[in-house]
Amino acid sequence: MxxxxxxxxxxxxxxxxxxxQFLFPPQPQQPAPIQQQSVTQNQNSNTASNGPVSNQFPDPITTTAIVSAKGTRLKVETPLYSAVINSQGGLLENFQLKRYKETIDPNSPDVDMVGENALNKAPMGLILNGIATWVNGVWAYEGNDLSLDGDKIGTLIFRGDVEGFRIERRLTFHADSYLIDEDVRVLNVSNPSGQGRLAFTTATKSLSSEDDQYNPTRIAWFGPEGLDTEDSRDDLKETGVSVTGALNWGAIDSNFFILALLPEFKEVTIKGKVQDDIFRLAAEKTVSLDKGIERKLACSYYFGPMDPVAMAKAPGDLGSAIDFGWFDIIAKPLxxxxxxxxxxxxxxxxxxxxxxxxxxxxxxxxxxxxxxxxxxxxxxxxxxxxxxxxxxxxxxxxxxxxxxxxxxxxxxxxxxxxxxxxxxxxxxxxxxxxxxxxxxxxxxxxxxxxxxxxxxxxxxxxxxxxxxxxxxxxxxxxxxxxxxxxxxxxxxxxxxxxxxxxxxxxxxxxxxxxxxxxxxxxxxxxxxxxxxxxxxxx
Structure with missing residues (x-):
C-alpha cells in the first residue's frame, strides 16, 4: 500500500x-534590474554613462520606395543561402535559406529570414545619431553580384555621405557559413556633433506563430550573466528591452532560427522591440565623432538555423542561444x-x-x-x-x-x-x-x-x-x-x-x-x- x-x-x-509545461510554458528568466530597464525616454544613471539611450527606432521610408527610386539590388549566392543587398545604405532585402522550406511541401518557398513586411523596418540598416542613414544619405557601391562556393569569401562595399558624415560599410560573405562580417568607418567631415551613437540593426517577421506556446519568437541576449530572453509580445510592443553591458550578442530567435548581431566592441546597448508585428533589434555603441577623426567599428551578423555546428563558426559564444533550460545538461547529450x-x-x-x-x-x-x-x-x-x-x-x-x-x-x-x-x-x-x-x-x-x-x-x-x-x-x-x-x-x-x-x-x-x-x-x-x-x- x-x-x-x-x-x-x-x-x-x-x-x-x-x-x-502544456498549459503554462516556462517564462524566461528576468534579468537583474541593474542590467535591464523598461525602455522609456528617461533612462537611469546606469545607461546614462554611455550616452542617451532610446528604444524609439527611426521610422524609415518604405524600403520598396527606396529600392525603386535609388537602390541597386546586389545578389549574393552561396550553397547555404541567397541574399539581396540594396546599395541604398546596404539594406538587406531578403535572406533565403536554401536548406529549409516554409512547409513540408518540397515545392514550398525557401525560408526567408527577412520577410516581405520586414522590409519597411530596414534590416541591416545603419543608424547614426538617430539618423536612418539609408534614408538621408547619398550612397554608392563597389562590387558586383557574388556567387560563392567551397571556402570562398566575397566583399561588397557601400559608401555614403550622411549629414556631414562619410560612411563606409564593408560586408564580407562566406560560402560555408551563415555569417556576414561588417567593418564600418565613420568620418566626421562637417557635422557639428562630437559625440555619437552608431547602431547596427536587423528586423524580421515573426519566426513562429504568435499563439505557438512551444516555439515563441523572442529577443535574446548573452553576456557575463549568461543568457536572458524576453518573449512577451505585449511587453515587446509596449516597452521593448534595452540592456547595456559587456554583451556578446543580441538576437531575434525561435526554436529553429535566429538572427543575431555580434558586435566586436565591448560595451554595447542591445535594444529590441516589436513594431507593426515586426521584430527589430539594434546593437548600439557610443563613439567619439570629432571632426577629421575616423572611427572604426565592426559587427557580424548570423542569419540562419539554430544549428550547433553552424553556430560554432560564429564568434561570441553564439551557440549559447541553444538552451534547454533546467534540463540543458541532459538534453544536449541526447x-x-x-x-x-x-x-x-x-x-x-x-x-x-x-x-x-x-x-x-x-x-x-x-x-x-x-x-x-x-x-x-x-x-x-x-x-x-x-x-x-x-x-x-x-x-x-x-x-x-x-x-x-x-x-x-x-x-x-x-x-x-x-x-x-x-x-x-x-x-x-x-x-x-x-x-x-x-x-x-x-x-x-x-x-x-x-x-x-x-x-x-x-x-x-x-x-x-x-x-x-x-x-x-x-x-x-x-x-x-x-x-x-x-x-x-x-x-x-x-x-x-x-x-x-x-x-x-x-x-x-x-x-x-x-x-x-x-x-x-x-x-x-x-x-x-x-x-x-x-x-x-x-
Missing part, C-alpha cells in the same frame, strides 16, 4: 509537471546521440526509436528492480491488510510493524518508485531536445499512413495530425496500469486508471517525435514488466 502511494505521488507529480544514430539510419523517427531503446537499456537494471519490488509488495498486501485491521487505530505501531514486515522479507517500500523518479529528468531532457532541435523540423518518419495517400508523420516537430500515436500511447499506458500490481484502496486504483486518459489528452498536441519516444518506451516497459512478472511467479 505504501509503495503504491509513493508511485501514485510520483505519477501525479509527473502529470503536474507535464500539465504545467541531441548529440540522436544525430549519431541518424547518420547511420537517415530517418529521425527510427533514430528516436533507437535512442529510446538505448535509454531503456541504460535504465534496465533500475526498471527491473522497480518491477520486482512492486511484485514483492503485491505478495505482502494480505499481510499488510491484516496489520491494518489489527493496528488501524495506532498509526505509530502500524508503521513500526509494517517496516518490520518489509525488513523481514527484504522489501524496500520505495523500491518501485525510485527508478521512476530517476527517469523523469531524462524524459524532460528529451522533451526539450525534441522540441527545440532544428534537425527535427520537417523531419519525416512515416510520411503517409500505410496503404493510403494521407499525410501522417511527415513532421516530427509537429503534432500527429491524425492523433493515432497519442491514442495508441494512451492504450499502452492503460495496459501498463492493468499489469501493475494494484493497491487495496479503490480510490487510488481509480486515480491510477485515469492517468492514461490524462496523458493522452496532454500528448495530443505534443510533437510527434516526443509521442513516438513515449509510445516505444511504453511498449518496451510492458515487455520488460511481463518478463519480470513471469520470473517472479516462477
Amino acid at each position: 505504501e509503495n503504491k502511494r509513493v508511485i501514485l505521488a510520483v505519477a501525479l507529480s509527473f502529470v503536474v509537471l507535464l500539465g504545467w 541531441t548529440i546521440a540522436l544525430e549519431w544514430f541518424n547518420q547511420y539510419v537517415h530517418n529521425y523517427g527510427i533514430s528516436i526509436i533507437l535512442l529510446t531503446i538505448a535509454i531503456k537499456l541504460l535504465f534496465w537494471p533500475l526498471s527491473q528492480k522497480s518491477y520486482k519490488s512492486m511484485e514483492q509488495m503485491k505478495r505482502l498486501q494480505p499481510m499488510v491488510a491484516k496489520l491494518r485491521e489489527k493496528y488501524g487505530d495506532d498509526k505509530e505501531r502500524l508503521n513500526k510493524e509494517s517496516m518490520q514486515l518489509y525488513k523481514t522479507y527484504n522489501v524496500n517500500p520505495a523500491g518501485g518508485c525510485l527508478p521512476m523518479v530517476l527517469q523523469i529528468p531524462v524524459f524532460f531532457g528529451l522533451y526539450k531536445a525534441l522540441l527545440g532541435t532544428v534537425a527535427l523540423r520537417h523531419a519525416d518518419f512515416i510520411t503517409y499512413l500505410p496503404f493510403t495517400d494521407i499525410i501522417w508523420l511527415a513532421d516530427l516537430s509537429a503534432k500527429d495530425p491524425l492523433y493515432i500515436t497519442p491514442i495508441v500511447m494512451g492504450a499502452t499506458m492503460f495496459l501498463q496500469q492493468k499489469m501493475t500490481p494494484s493497491a487495496g484502496d479503490p480510490t487510488q486504483q481509480k486515480i491510477m486508471m485515469l492517468l492514461p486518459l490524462v496523458f493522452t489528452f496532454m500528448f495530443l498536441n505534443f510533437p510527434a517525435g516526443l509521442v513516438v519516444y513515449w509510445l516505444v518506451n511504453n511498449v518496451l516497459s510492458i515487455a520488460q514488466q511481463w518478463i519480470i512478472t513471469r520470473k517472479v511467479k516462477n
